[in-house]
Amino acid sequence: MKRLITLFLVLIMTSAFTQQQTARKAFLGENGEVLVEEVLLGDELLLEPAKEDPVYDQLPGWPKRVASHPNFKNFRGATLVDLTGDGRDEILVASFSTLSAFRGTGDLLWSLPLTGTATYPPSVADVTGDGEFEIVQLTGGVPNNGRVYLLDKEGNILPGWPVSINNNWLLSAPTLADLNDDGQMEVIFGVRTVNQIHILKADGTNFNENWPVTLSSIPAVTPSVGDINNDGTLNIIAGASDGTLYAFNPDATILPGFPVNPGNVGLSYQSPLLTDFDGDGHLSIVGATHGNSPQYYVRNSDGDYREGWPKAVPGGGWTYHPPTLADISGNGAFEILTAKPIGETPDDMLFGYDADGNMLDNFPVSKSGGLESFISVADVDGDGQHDLVFGSNLMVENKGFIHAWKTDGSGQLPGFPLRPDGFTFMNGANLGDVNGDGLLDLVAVSYEQTFSSTDSTVINVYNLGISLEDADVLFGTYKGDNTRAGLMKKTEPDTVYYEITFNLDLSYVEDYFDSEVDDFFITGSMIEWTEPGTLPEQQLLEQVEGSMIFTRTFELMPGEYAYKYFLNAGWDGGEWQGGDDRIIEVADEDIVVNDSWTGLPGGQIAYDVIIDVNPAEGGSIEGAGEYVPNANVFLTAEAAEDYTFLHWLDGDEILSTEHEYHFFMPRADFSLSAAFQHETGVNELSENNLIVFPNPAQDRFTVRAEHLIEYISVSDITGKRIVNVPAASQEVLVDSPFQPGIYIVKVVTDEGVFVSKVQIE
DSSP: OHHHHHHHHHHHHHHHHHHHHHEEEEEEEEOOOOEEEEEEOOGGGSOOOOTTOOOOBOOOTTTEEEOOOOOOOSSSSOOOEEEESSSSEEEEEEEEEEEEEEOTTEEEEEEEEEEEEESSSEEEEOSSSSSSEEEEEBBBOSSSSEEEEEEESSOOTTTOOBBOOTOOOOOEEEEEOOOOSSSSEEEEEEEETEEEEEEEOOOBBBEEETTTEOOOOBBBOEEEEEESSSSOOOOEEEETTTTEEEEEESSSSSTTEEEEEESSEEEEEEOOOOESSSSSSSOOEEOOESSOOEEEEOOOHHHHHHHTTOEEEETOOOOOOOOOEEEEEESSSOEEEEEEESSSEEEEEEEEETSSBBBBOOOSSSEEOOOOOOOEEEEETTSOOOEEEEOEEEEEEEEEEEEEOOOSOOBBBTTBBBBBBOOOTTTTTEEEOSSSSSSSEEEEEEEOOOSSOOEEEEEEEEEEEEEHHHHOBOOSGGGTTTTTBBOOOOOOOOOEEEEEEEEEOOOTTTGGSSSOOEEEEEEEEEGGOOOTSSSSHBBBBBOTTTEEEEEEEEEEESSEEEEEEEEESSSTTTTSSSSSOEEEHHHHHHHOEEOOOOOSTSSOOOOOEEEEEEGGGGGEEEEEEEEEEOOOEEEEEEEOOOOEEEEETTTTTEEEEESEEEEEEEOOOOOEEEEEEEGGGEEEEEOTTEEESSSBBSSSEEEEEEEEEEEEEEETTTSSEEEEEEEEEEEEEOOOOOOOOEEEEEEHHHHHHHHEEEEEE
């Protein structure tokens, strides 16, 4: 009896274990239909979140169900785009014979019945050049009744659309690109049953007489568009299912080196990406093949394989996986992420390569269930490391999988996998913000597959609870963006600027310049050492009111900057001539730099004031010597006994007849003369040579001489000079508001100096 009970328990446990392991695996049929087979899984392969893990709930109003074709299911997920301009992404899903636009609340914005069967998501861009989004949707299916639709953002079909190519099956998603630079985008797509690539203009007419072109077999991928050979013209990259890869110019001519066919492989249901790995303007083509010798490949712009490529798909097997390009290592270069389908047995299924074909650290990812959807890349948990988000070809207990995998080798993120109803096979995870709260939302398209008319496509929307900024989405939709052009440009990080305030303290040298005349400038590497004074709006230092501080603020990126201060415009007024510059290191914060002028204004170089005393015994001067430019120079002349000071001369030019002379030092040596006259040459006025009249006078008098009068000076009886009158004639009127009294009149002529007195009443 004991043995019987034991056997009974074993049978019960075996039955329960077998039931628990039953799962379904999806794969593609010959015509692109989704087929299913039953598989058995072990408990450890379910990969359910632990009880203590975070729970990612769907947003209120989700999930939503729409009708699904019994055989032809959704590929490549949904399209997220802000159609209404309210900061919230709408969700566009094409399923069976309907295109639906949902708000983030789950409410239906609009829907459009379609002719034919839609499997791929729509492409979205400003096709017509009117500043608004348009939506382009392809249909196909069995029977062949494909259409290409162009809709406005409210779901209205635009004039000239839809377009039928003789009811043929239109493949994949359309590619949108402005091929002729006219401000409107062309619609590029393949036609399955006639093996053609077509291009239509925004009005629905043919792009030019050279299109369509016929390929060697069924168009296999969504075309990609980019200037692969850097000649200024966009190229159309298209593949055929026999493995042939084409590169066309807009006039349908084929680029040198193309088409290429590696042999024994095929291309289907995936699309290449284009990027410039080397920074030389030439684009590489990154994709995958299937067939008897499936490969991951990178081709150069001339059609040749890039060094290190192709790579055989590990373990063989067909793969319909479109590649993902993202800088997951943060080294400024794109890495290549690829995948393959596997079954219930854990195996390598997701691979990471650098541009030269080297496997990345912590790759491959090994798990049960393979992958043929695109891989999304974002920092899902906010730890500063980007994660990989993807679907699966397995369904367990009627629920599919959305995985999130760390790239550091530590496995799946806590809280994952997500378990939407139905298969996620061939779809993946679209990333955006559907409710405008600034947090990352994940939209996963899944579907039931019972091969019946009651099957549903399920739209699932999960809130991942991390800000979009912190999530830093690098790849979040089929082919990287909604144009489906596949051109991946390295996104430069947002430039961060910091306020750097330069304060120059002049309190130590304020006696050496005139703040009402002089300007202070800053220049340096932050403005490419622009000459001082040429960009005053950037270089001029503003005086802080009530202080001797002069200031200027720049917004600078992190880095090292060299700079110097200058007095007035030009290079001559630097703090010092040559030598080292001042240096400031900008890190990650605003900075206030407090500097003092080094030395004297105008720099360490001083210039000489040279005075010639003529005659040498005529007197003495004070003020000669070295001065820096713009310094205040005060000169004083003191006549020796029996001499009288005449004037200051610059060459033949009389600068002043005052014994005190002031000027600002030029940027050069300055020579001048102090002229004195011996008093023995001073004569009293006489009737024979010079007359002063009237005398007495009121407030003016006239001096008349037989010889040319050079100038006249009038002093009071204390010797204080009242007025100087330059002259160049024989008669001079002296007119000044004199006070009553006796004045000394000194007249300088070409024959000598004469002195007289005049009384002012």
